[in-house]
Amino acid sequence: MKPLSIITLDQISDALDSIDLLGEMRSAFIAYSSGRSVIPPVGELIIDEQPPGEVHIKYGYVRGGAHYVVKIASGFPRNQELGLPPGNGMMILFDVSNGSISSILLDEGQLTDVRTAAAGALASSVLGVPGARVGIIGTGVQARLQAVHHASALDRDDLMVWGRNLGKCSLLASDLEAHGLKVEIAESAEELAERCRTIVTCTASHTPLLTRPMIQPGTHVTAVGSDTPDKQELDPRILGSADLVVVDSLSQGLVRGEVARSIDAGTITPGRVVELGQILDGSNPGRSDPNHCTVADLTGVAVQDLFIAEAVARSLV
Amino acid sequence: MKPLSIITLDQISDALDSIDLLGEMRSAFIAYSSGRSVIPPVGELIIDEQPPGEVHIKYGYVRGGAHYVVKIASGFPRNQELGLPPGNGMMILFDVSNGSISSILLDEGQLTDVRTAAAGALASSVLGVPGARVGIIGTGVQARLQAVHHASALDRDDLMVWGRNLGKCSLLASDLEAHGLKVEIAESAEELAERCRTIVTCTASHTPLLTRPMIQPGTHVTAVGSDTPDKQELDPRILGSADLVVVDSLSQGLVRGEVARSIDAGTITPGRVVELGQILDGSNPGRSDPNHCTVADLTGVAVQDLFIAEAVARSLV
Structure with missing residues (x-):
């Protein structure tokens, strides 16, 4: 040994x-x-x-x-x-x-924080529309890491951020600017969703922060905040109307995160959900139209x- | 911090x-x-x-x-x-x-080895007939530790051992004698069960080593070897005919160990099983007759x- x-x-x-x-x-x-x-x-x-x-x-x-x-x-x-x-x-x-x-x-x-952020940036780079501006919902450690990893992976240094706590949102923006990024603070989740085609949610919310009407055509959402059966960041109708719903793990997605909540709400069925690894290895084509809406729900896998x-x-x- | x-x-x-x-x-x-x-x-x-x-x-x-x-x-x-x-x-x-x-x-x-042995000795000292000779079935690390902890807890330094591998059994006996214990090797599980009123099973067996007819009146068995759903050391009829069946954890006992196998076999029902902590805190009287047969099935709890x-x-x- x-x-x-x-x-x-x-x-x-x-x-x-x-x-x-x-x-x-x-x-x-x-x-x-x-x-x-x-x-x-x-x-x-x-x-x-x-x-x-x-x-x-x-x-x-x-x-x-x-x-x-x-x-x-x-x-x-x-x-x-x-x-x-x-x-x-x-x-x-x-x-x-x-x-x-x-x-x-x-x-x-x-x-765990870093690999979650890297996975989020990977999902957005594979599923989002190339060149889209990134909006981050959340103001904590994960929001900062997602911003940095998305900027690097998507090679775009201007971001929009929004959080329920305005003070924390300003702190995050200053922090990211000190890191060399250009950051605009959105007035609301609605404004962020209107102006960003790639959105990352990374909060510990127990109620949806994004609703179906906020989502514009051609939007990709990477949701990483919900990792237990009771947390929720997305309106289940967003997943219900998405053209593609992706998870890191199907077996975990059935019991945790946005997919589990949407299955409970009856807006999607397990058969509609694809694993990220299937897109990465080419066995699923991923986004097929720039106007499609896509969701990646990541609960984190060992x-x-x-x-x-x-x-x-x-x-x- | x-x-x-x-x-x-x-x-x-x-x-x-x-x-x-x-x-x-x-x-x-x-x-x-x-x-x-x-x-x-x-x-x-x-x-x-x-x-x-x-x-x-x-x-x-x-x-x-x-x-x-x-x-x-x-x-x-x-x-x-x-x-x-x-x-x-x-x-x-x-x-x-x-x-x-x-x-x-x-x-x-x-x-883990030590706390398992200490728990076994505790169970035998609480549930066994005072003064009974201890027989150990098994020849591995856990057999040695159970022997030592039983000898100390029950204040009796003569033991009997038996294992399926005679070479390992001799090695265990020499090892325990070097530790100051008096050890007799049984010819068979049957002989050990006939001559010991407290029996400890600590093997990784997948088939019963003790059968119902081997068990004499007044015998206590502490079984610690089976900690998964598929291992088994005791004939389910031993638990079925026991006057008292004790587990460390009821919730674990329903899915692991001898109790789970005996419930599957239909020889006992969950309602008949008592937790060791209930005997230790006095809420259950434990052994009430020197001629009763008792079983403690320990799967190990966090x-x-x-x-x-x-x-x-x-x-x-």
Whole structure:
């Protein structure tokens, strides 16, 4: 057995600079949709104490690979009142041939944030209309990361942002401008939807922020905020009327996120939903008309954690 | 946030010397059966590659406590052919108020082994007839630990052992004798059952090793080997005719272990099964007659991992 390596957050941050994140996510989703991966259902621990929190455990492996991953990621929204980041956690790579620990990545939840943003940017770059302006709904850590990864992936540095909290929205805009992006704050979700053909939703909302009438022809929406059965960012009629509905994982999409809510609401059926990996590997053509409306609903899959953790560990060897 | 501590196997081994393991397991089962704990279903990753393995993820917290635990424990049976221990894994304690990591216990699966043995000895000491001789069925790591913990908890140093592999059985006997115990090797499971009124089964068998006719009046059986839906050590008729059937966790017992198999076989109904914590807290009287037959079926609960991990971390402060 090789000795285990403990990888700190500083090492992880350095490693991320040299990793092709969109390439890793592409490989991850293709492996997932090819059926080569073994990904059990997400483990969920709801802490309904004061302060409340939730913990997700995602785990699995890809046949023929070297590791299985266990990823633990938490969200404690009230941490922010204490000056602590809301997210935390770690990823662990184990040798799939004998169960020994290969690497412990003390990422404090940041690799989950980064791989979620990279997956969102990948989905938008594959499904959106080329050249479209990107609008971000949300003002948190994920909104910032989605903005940065979308700007890079779509090679367009002007963005629009909107959030329910105007103060946080201004902070996000300043932050992104300091990062070299041009940012306009929308007055409303409606304005953002009117002026952006690629929209990313990344909030913890429990009620829809975008309704069907707001969506213009030719719009693509990447929704990443809803990762539990009770969160919801999109009006189910948006998915109902979309020309293409894409998920990262069909099995997860049936119980979590926008697709699950839309199936519950009766606006779509599971048979209409396509996996992102099927578009990435060419077995589904994806967007076929610039005027079509498309939705990518990403709840986050352990295979993403496996690929990003392996990439970080590999880059430090 | 306090800095996280990484606890090595050497530190864990040292710490275990000063911990009242049966006391910790008693507190754990009482907390569990009182309804104060939040323990989601066990996560399971089956690695059906070559070599095969299985990984169990157990996690949860007790209301009013300081931590939630995530425990990852693997079993790769063919490791032994390579000179590696079959078990591995780790436990992680997180601050339940904000999700930060408190301690990473690099126990390589050993705390799971130890807490399982301590729970077995606790069950036998509470449910068995006082003074009865203990017989161990099995020859692996868990057999050795069950023998040692039973001898200590029941204050009786003569044991009988039996296993399907006679070579391993002799090795176990020598090992236990070196540990100061007096060990007799039974010719068969039948002989062991005839001569021991407390029997511990700790194998990975998929077919019953003890049948109903082998069980003498006044026998208590603690079964710890079956922790998945497909393993089985006891003839379902043993549970069917037992005067008392006890589990660590009713919800787990309905899907895993001997109780699940016996419910499937129709020999018992869930309503007949009692939790160990209910006997430990006095709400169920336990064994009421020296001639009764009793069975404790332990599949292992995250609350045991929480209590042993907290005890180790506390002892190192």
